[in-house]
Amino acid sequence: MDGRKPYIAGNWKMNLDRSHALDLIKTIKGRLGDGNDREVAIFAPSVYLADVSAVAQGSPLGIGAQNFHFESEGAYTGETSANMLREVGADRVLIGHSERRHIFREPNDWSGRKVRKALDEALLPILCVGEKLEERQANRTERLLRRQLDAGLCDVQPEEMRRVTIAYEPVWAIGTGEVATPEQAGEAHAFIRKWIHNKLGPEAAELTRILYGGSVKPDNIRGLLAIEDVDGALVGGASLKPDSFIPIIEFDQ
Ligand code: 13P
Numbered sequence: 452m453d454g455r456k457p458y459i460a461g462n463w464k465m466n467l468d469r470s471h472a473l474d475l476i477k478t479i480k481g482r483l484g485d486g487n488d489r490e491v492a493i494f495a496p497s498v499y500l501a502d503v504s505a506v507a508q509g510s511p512l513g514i515g516a517q518n519f520h521f522e523s524e525g526a527y528t529g530e531t532s533a534n535m536l537r538e539v540g541a542d543r544v545l546i547g548h549s550e551r552r553h554i555f556r557e558p559n560d561w562s563g564r565k566v567r568k569a570l571d572e573a574l575l576p577i578l579c580v581g582e583k584l585e586e587r588q589a590n591r592t593e594r595l596l597r598r599q600l601d602a603g604l605c606d607v608q609p610e611e612m613r614r615v616t617i618a619y620e621p622v623w624a625i626g627t628g629e630v631a632t633p634e635q636a637g638e639a640h641a642f643i644r645k646w647i648h649n650k651l652g653p654e655a656a657e658l659t660r661i662l663y664g665g666s667v668k669p670d671n672i673r674g675l676l677a678i679e680d681v682d683g684a685l686v687g688g689a690s691l692k693p694d695s696f697i698p699i700i701e702f703d704q
Contacts, residue, residue, distance in 0.1 A: 455659075456488070458683035459489060459683055462664075464517065466691055476503050478693045479512060482697055482700065494515045496517070515577075518545065518548070519531050519535075534572060541574065543575035543577065545579060547580065548579045549579060549622045560602050563606055578603040579664070584622065604650065609654065612655035617643055617661045621639070630665060636675065637678045660683055661682055672699045
């Protein structure tokens, strides 16, 4: 990990009722140390953010949203602005998650506008990238990643990469129980770091954290974090219960 602080993020997606959500935040908060040796964050449904961030207050637990709109305000029914997220206590946001891209047909170029807006509004973005199974089978993984990185980071300065995280989530590994092999994850992460090196310079490449996502579980977290260029994990299903999420946060114990 070369000095990059490990980052474990839970993406709850559209799960949990309010009382389970608050209980889970309390449990995670109680198990977090001082946050010096790892960064932990939860990406909660927007309607819970105010309550969840109130519970998390006073701890190093980061609280983020799963999506937002890149415009500041206006006639965008059903959308949430960056400023609204900040007002309810979120300090970070997911951008371009594969479910946003594929189920909700979010255009690739929106991710760049969202990364720019997040940075301008002091939200820490996690830009999600990753190929579908047919793209991997057609040997198009790198081409696809390049396209998503070109769009997502089109308007970012090298020094701003300190605040940007990338999550590599192969779509075929999300919610399927099928995790990328160390070789597949290693190759994709190395490709992403090389892209950052070429476009934004060696310093940006060195400091940017690249998370792996897709069927991360307590029994595979250690192996994943041992892969060069894997700096953390973006966890879906296993972030919904203390029994599975706490051992992931405490991967080294
Ligand atoms: P799973 O961990 O459930 O495969 O989900 C991964 C994911 O999409 C996290 O954003």
